[in-house]
Amino acid sequence: MTRLKQLSLSWFRGAAEAANYRFDGSSVVIYGENGSGKSTFVDALEVLIRGSCDHLKHEYSGTHQEKGLVNTHRPSGATTQVRLGLMDGRDAAVCIDRPFRPIMSGSAQADVAAWDYSRVVLRQDEIASFIKATKAEKYSTLLPLLGLGHLELAAENVRQLARNVSDKGGLKLKQGQLTAAQAARERVFGDKTDHQINKEVERIYSRYVGASEKDPEKQSSAARTEIERQQADFTKKDRRYSALKALADSDITAEATALKASLAKLEEATESLVKERLAVINAAEAFVKGLEGDLIDCPACGNRTTVEDLRAYVKAEQERLHETQDASVEHRRALSAYCDAVLKLKSAWSAGELAHWRNAEANSELKKKVATLDETDVSELRSGCSAESIDQLETIAFAVRQAADRDSFEAPASVQALSDHARILTAATEAWSAQALLAEINELDGLMAYLAELEAAIRKEIRAQSGSIFDEISSDIQRLWDQLHPSKRIQNVHLHVPFDSDKAIDVAVQFHGVDQASPRLTLSEGYRNSLGLSIFLALAMRQPPDTPIILDDVVLSMDRNHRGMVADLLENELSDRQVILLTHERDWYIELTHLLKPPRWRHQMLLPWESPEKGIKFQGHVTSFDLARAHLESRPDSAANDARKIMDTELPIAAEKLRTRLPYRRGTKNDQRTGVEFLTQLIGDGAKAFEIKKEGSSDYTKNEAAIALMKDAERRMIAWGNPGSHGFDVRKAEAAKLIDACEAAIGTLICAGCTKQVWFADTGNSETLQCQCGTIRWRYGKT
């Protein structure tokens, strides 16, 4: 990449047909009052880099932000275009035409799009919001800037994968099935071990088959076949006994109990959750109503709380939601098991062998009750049932089983034994299935634990890698901070990952020797913004050398002294970078014209924006007084006020350079002197000190013409400048004369020959300053 040469806009936001921001590889300070086109420049860069503009991401800007990006008064047939030219001749462009999808082009387009916008552009609001952001928000902002975004993505993907493995593997469902299977095993086998169950199967196998098979499952299968064969040989009466026995064994009590328990658990979890959620919403409503002062901490409940408490609260909420989810899974499983049991009961009840028995019961109470059982549609039941219907079916089942048990009591022992043994074999098969289920669950648990360990390992990697990068960046931040605030009251400024949190980054400082976990505890707004600027610049300095740095109104909350420090910092730390500095602070702009010198720096002024058709315009011949003149037509008061403000800024600089001594004043009054006071002092000192070389001679004479011009400016400033600043009527002609007089007075300090200021050089003797060619001089020792 090479440096920026020019950015040209056509019908883009505030720009009309052509607006050209020229850089020619230099660093540039651009001044413009609000709405003159500074942010349009930043927006254009953002669209080139990101393809869209972040602050236009809202419902009114259109599908492709065309309602915000395209000049509202673009003539039909015109095209909206942004073109960035680079010093190596390449360019990157974006064209926004119907159907408004931005079309990127240019030989440098891919390189420009690869810039990290967050490390290229810093806007004032972003500084404040960064420092104010939570640790988690800082983490999200900084991690990609540190080049560790891929690790965070990996950790998040592993976490999401673990959830999917759990869902897809049916872990919760299997855990529920295992619990049910273990309960069923207990019902048949009590607390018998696996070995004892196998022995039981072996005993049955020996009784019915008697061969030499050793595998319990094969033994069970062979014994079952033999039992079924013997049952097939039953007499009609025995078959009826057998069916009655099966009916008597069709117990749905356990399933109904489990279902009711799961239903109650689900209701409890849901009801409590809804109650709590409502309480939070009510608290939030009260919070919004009573919002004033500094009581803004917890965004959910509005209560002032510690981070630890908030974290514990969030964790408890997450656990409760997980419990609710588990209760739902458990309920679904219990309902399914219950439906299976009801189906089995219905099947046993409807057995052909029991037709006679059922008819015999036709007029009994049982027959009336089981009408409900006959009508029960199990597929409907699977979609849900109430506690009342569960109770009703359970009562019926109990009555049916009681009747079947009563009438099967007289069954021959052989029939009884066959039924019992068949039941044991079925239960044994289910127990073996439960073992397989347990193995699956253990495997899934192991996989989940592995993924959790992997996520932890990635987060450990983030901590390790960020640690070394933090050390380097923290050192840069501290160095930058020291230049902005040399008083050393704040030390050990550094980024760190808190030990008690995985997804957090914070800034810590040492304030007068005391460690502070957050700059928000002790630093003023101005200091916090200085810190934000230091952090941004430290990160920006890690970019490739030709990547530009754009600073948009970043000194708003800084006092004049610290703004001067920013200029020094740009000169000292970013001398090898192309910096575009945008400001709407005219005083600072004027100061920067003295502090940031050509050829490295250029200075440009935007004219006040007038209309969408005229668009963004730069001041051609750039002087600050020209800018004041730009207001003459529409706002003469403002023009006069501008002239006075220029003098307020220019004259203290001149007075300082010319060693003018003003009487000391108490408190802040020293900083509140007006330009008139400095001018009066310069006139007084200049009467003796300001000299001009006589024409055709090496002798000097008093520069009376200059003093006269200064006096003229002083008179007009007292008469018109001050009223202008307070809103009294100043007519256009008067304001024009004031501007001319002020410009002339300032102009006296610049040599007409060499164009250098009278303080350009110190002669080294006789306490004299002079311009480069020596035509004008200031003998400050004489004051």
Added chain:
Amino acid sequence: MEADWITRCLSAASKKQQVDPRAARCVEDMLRADGACRKLSPAESARVATSILDALKPKSEPEPQTGDEAGAVE
């Protein structure tokens, strides 16, 4: 030569928790493809989960071919 971070993390995780190498391979494939470049969609993540679970399924014995399947001609 120092191992890359994916290898380091996979190795650290498997030291703490044994896992079937086939499952570990699926996770590694995910990380080396897009898993460390962008946030995977729920559907993509679900596909990886399915492939892991499939990898863990015991391979069933190939069924013996019947005479017909073995190439009997009608």
